[in-house]
Amino acid sequence: MAQPPYDPYGYGSQDPYAQQYSQPQSVQHHYYGSGPPVPPRNNGMAIASMVLGIVGVLSCGVLVFSIGAVIFGHVAQSQIKRTGEGGNGMAVTGLILGYLFFVIxxxxxxxxxxxxxxxxxxxSQDPTY
Structure with a gap:
């Protein structure tokens, strides 16, 4: 009588210790799309407006920085409305600081x-001078 081939596990050809898991199905929600939402890029002019506004605060009366903050802030807001970029809060911050310290x-x-x-x-009116 022929002997069957050696079965190390004694259960046929299947390894009882091997874990057989199926891969979970990826969950697709309509609001996630294909991945996590990506926030919009910040507008460079908005960043420049905020930085110039802060420098205007720190320079205490140098009007060039405040004027620059106001100009960059208005340009940034128009670009943000047109392109949908982020950074509106930074543009508003630059505008507020620019106008405030321009007046001061x-x-x-x-x-x-x-x-x-x-x-x-x-x-000049003093005759003894």
Whole structure:
């Protein structure tokens, strides 16, 4: 009588310790699409507006930074409306800081020029000078 081939597991050709799992089906939701949602890119002009607004705060009265923040903020908002990019909050932040510190810097320079002008005028009117 012929002997059957050696069966190491004693259960036929199947390994009892091998785990046979089926791959889970991927769940597709209508709001996920093919992957996680990707946030829109931030507009570069919006970033520049916010940075110039912060630099305008830190420079205390240098009007160039505030004017730049206002210009970049308005350009960024128009681009964001047209292209759908992100960064509207940064553009608004740059606009608020730009306008606020433009007014503060303008008032500062008006006061300084007024003080020096009044001092010069009073010295020019003094006959003993």
């Amino acid at each position: 810097g303008l008032l500062y320079w008006i006061v300084i020029v007024g003080i020096y002008g009044a001092a010069w005028w009073s010295l």
